[in-house]
Amino acid sequence: MEAQNIDVIFVGEISNGALASHTFEIASLARKLGSSIKCVLSVSNSNSTFDVDAASVQLGEYGVNELHGVDCGKGLCGYGLAGYINRMCESAQSNSKDVIVVGPASYLGRDVLAHLSVFADRNVLANAIDIDLDSDGIVTTHMIFGGSKVLKAKSSGTSPQLVILRPKSISAQADSATQCSVVRAQAGDLIEAGASSEIINSEITQSDGPALDEATIVISGGRGLGSQENYEKLIVGCANELGAATGASRAIVDAGWVPYSKQVGQTGKTVKPQVYIACGISGATQHLVGMKGSKNIIAINTDDQAPIFSVADLGIVADVNVVMPELIEKLKNLKS
Amino acid sequence: MGINIAVLVKQIPDPSVEGSLDSSFRFNRSGKIVLDEADLYGVEIALSLVESAGEGKITVISMVPDGETTGVRTALAMGADEAIVISDSALENSHALATAKVLNAAIDTLGDIDLIISGTESSDGYTGTIPAQIGGLRNISALTFATSVEVNGDEIQIRRQSNEGIDTLKASLPAVVSVTAGVVEPRYPNFKGIMAAKSKPVSVKSLSDLGVDFESLNIDSQSVISIDDAPNRQAGVRIEDPSIAADKIIEYLQGTGVL
Ligand SMILES: Cc1cc2nc3c(=O)[nH]c(=O)nc-3n(C[C@H](O)[C@H](O)[C@H](O)COP(=O)(O)OP(=O)(O)OC[C@H]3O[C@@H](n4cnc5c(N)ncnc54)[C@H](O)[C@@H]3O)c2cc1C
Ligand SMILES: Cc1cc2nc3c(=O)[nH]c(=O)nc-3n(C[C@H](O)[C@H](O)[C@H](O)COP(=O)(O)OP(=O)(O)OC[C@H]3O[C@@H](n4cnc5c(N)ncnc54)[C@H](O)[C@@H]3O)c2cc1C
Numbered sequence: 246m247e248a249q250n251i252d253v254i255f256v257g258e259i260s261n262g263a264l265a266s267h268t269f270e271i272a273s274l275a276r277k278l279g280s281s282i283k284c285v286l287s288v289s290n291s292n293s294t295f296d297v298d299a300a301s302v303q304l305g306e307y308g309v310n311e312l313h314g315v316d317c318g319k320g321l322c323g324y325g326l327a328g329y330i331n332r333m334c335e336s337a338q339s340n341s342k343d344v345i346v347v348g349p350a351s352y353l354g355r356d357v358l359a360h361l362s363v364f365a366d367r368n369v370l371a372n373a374i375d376i377d378l379d380s381d382g383i384v385t386t387h388m389i390f391g392g393s394k395v396l397k398a399k400s401s402g403t404s405p406q407l408v409i410l411r412p413k414s415i416s417a418q419a420d421s422a423t424q425c426s427v428v429r430a431q432a433g434d435l436i437e438a439g440a441s442s443e444i445i446n447s448e449i450t451q452s453d454g455p456a457l458d459e460a461t462i463v464i465s466g467g468r469g470l471g472s473q474e475n476y477e478k479l480i481v482g483c484a485n486e487l488g489a490a491t492g493a494s495r496a497i498v499d500a501g502w503v504p505y506s507k508q509v510g511q512t513g514k515t516v517k518p519q520v521y522i523a524c525g526i527s528g529a530t531q532h533l534v535g536m537k538g539s540k541n542i543i544a545i546n547t548d549d550q551a552p553i554f555s556v557a558d559l560g561i562v563a564d565v566n567v568v569m570p571e572l573i574e575k576l577k578n579l580k581s
Numbered sequence: 582m583g584i585n586i587a588v589l590v591k592q593i594p595d596p597s598v599e600g601s602l603d604s605s606f607r608f609n610r611s612g613k614i615v616l617d618e619a620d621l622y623g624v625e626i627a628l629s630l631v632e633s634a635g636e637g638k639i640t641v642i643s644m645v646p647d648g649e650t651t652g653v654r655t656a657l658a659m660g661a662d663e664a665i666v667i668s669d670s671a672l673e674n675s676h677a678l679a680t681a682k683v684l685n686a687a688i689d690t691l692g693d694i695d696l697i698i699s700g701t702e703s704s705d706g707y708t709g710t711i712p713a714q715i716g717g718l719r720n721i722s723a724l725t726f727a728t729s730v731e732v733n734g735d736e737i738q739i740r741r742q743s744n745e746g747i748d749t750l751k752a753s754l755p756a757v758v759s760v761t762a763g764v765v766e767p768r769y770p771n772f773k774g775i776m777a778a779k780s781k782p783v784s785v786k787s788l789s790d791l792g793v794d795f796e797s798l799n800i801d802s803q804s805v806i807s808i809d810d811a812p813n814r815q816a817g818v819r820i821e822d823p824s825i826a827a828d829k830i831i832e833y834l835q836g837t838g839v840l
Contacts, residue, residue, distance in 0.1 A: 352741075372708065
């Protein structure tokens, strides 16, 4: 496929009132793949106050040509957005354009691409970390076996090509500013009655501190902490001093100490902070795949054989119950 | 009467053993096969929905290339009533949409179904796309990433994590719901359950039994072209003396400029 004949349509997302960082990452990748870049954003529900015009200016700086602000009605927007994107694909194809649709590996992105795959009768390439063009299709790159191997897969044949991209795989880079036009649309009527849902209540959890996937410093805890109380005392306590975001291994998410939104790894978030601090985490491959792209890694673990040390720039072989209280104390003193 | 539930369960190579690929890039299934742990939660939620409805039926459905039934027996031992295993060697390289089409054809054989439950993502392929694909194929709502599920008459309510907090959603039945791992404590099969599972019906069906046309699955549209080792990080400095650990961490943080 040739970039000059490709439309890239991608799923943008709003997180805590602003465009999510993966929206800029995908825009940056899209420029390499196509000549016309269109971002589709759900502006229903809690996002109704979102400033679409301001977002279009931001996206223009990343080379995006069109921003579609789509209202999908009262329920989950995956189905409606997919129906809307499917129409965009059909109209591009009727103009003899090839189409690549990219969504983030978030709840929304997976729902949209999954629904679109049914509309377009096309399989989805999931969990990709990069996309390249090929003579008769695309080549996607995936991390497999917990990130120990890099797999390249080729998808050929008729467009659209559908890809789910993992956040933090591509670095967001602004481009020479592009005029990004805004299209407002309704997709509620694309949702068949039997497939509709309704959000009847939205609780906003006040999160203090920076978002896990945007923070400069991330401090995560694992089973080695011993208890939920220790997570509060040692991890949250230290994060408060450092202005860090808090993360977790799956072991303690499954144990119910912290919510799933804190999970770092293969089935959780990918983080790439300046500094990642792993406390009482063994370093299973499924955890490593979510954090080993961090600029600097500090690990604290009593077991000097723990695999986390193989990726740590600073490895502390010690008990978290000894090191962390002292660290928190010293950070406090440093401030005052 | 009662509630009629289908639970989708994947049978996967034991994830505690490192995976491998054969020469044609197929995932090696020659070792031990288990019920995907991510699917225990769906089975548990189905069992508790039947308990609170007073009566109902749970059919577990699994697609495999090799006739495997060990994993569905685990679900039956937990208390599910019946199982359908779709097994066809032609499905060896199936992608998610093809899998969804096959699972959907099996759901069609169950008559009036109220609810289809799945995990949010499998432990081996983890595309996380099957539940919404099934919703799309059946034109019913797909309530994904549920942390709790309640059924009242012909309405379903779920709670779901959002970017900002928690949403509560409702939809009418029939619906598909995918449940997040870790939200309930799956029951352990007891001895009685394991014995009972031995006599519960497990029907193994091929693609042609289900009337699925292999060509319509488009399995060959994607192929693996290479696999290489991922670049590795090097380990750095080790500190074994706890008395200097906190100072060393502060020194290191200052060195990176974040402090
Ligand atoms: C398909 C699949 C997907 C998965 N996805 C993820 C994922 O996304 N994220 C994830 O994290 N995991 C994931 N896992 C789970 C993963 O395999 C590990 O089980 C998990 O990461 C282990 O968590 P942990 O390191 O907290 O616990 P453990 O492995 O139990 O490690 C605890 C560590 O704490 C150390 N320790 C004990 N006491 C102390 C002390 N006092 N001070 C300091 N150190 C101490 C121990 O030496 C040990 O190394 C997945 C697994 C599978 C099969
Ligand atoms: C490393 C790896 C990468 C892959 N990448 C892709 C890819 O990019 N695109 C693609 O289309 N396919 C991919 N596949 C193939 C895909 O995993 C299989 O087609 C699989 O049968 C369905 O997808 P899933 O496991 O991702 O399902 P998910 O959507 O992650 O699973 C969600 C739920 O669906 C149900 N479910 C899934 N599979 C079955 C089953 N066989 N039987 C019963 N219930 C089931 C379970 O309830 C499960 O919890 C990949 C496989 C592997 C091993």
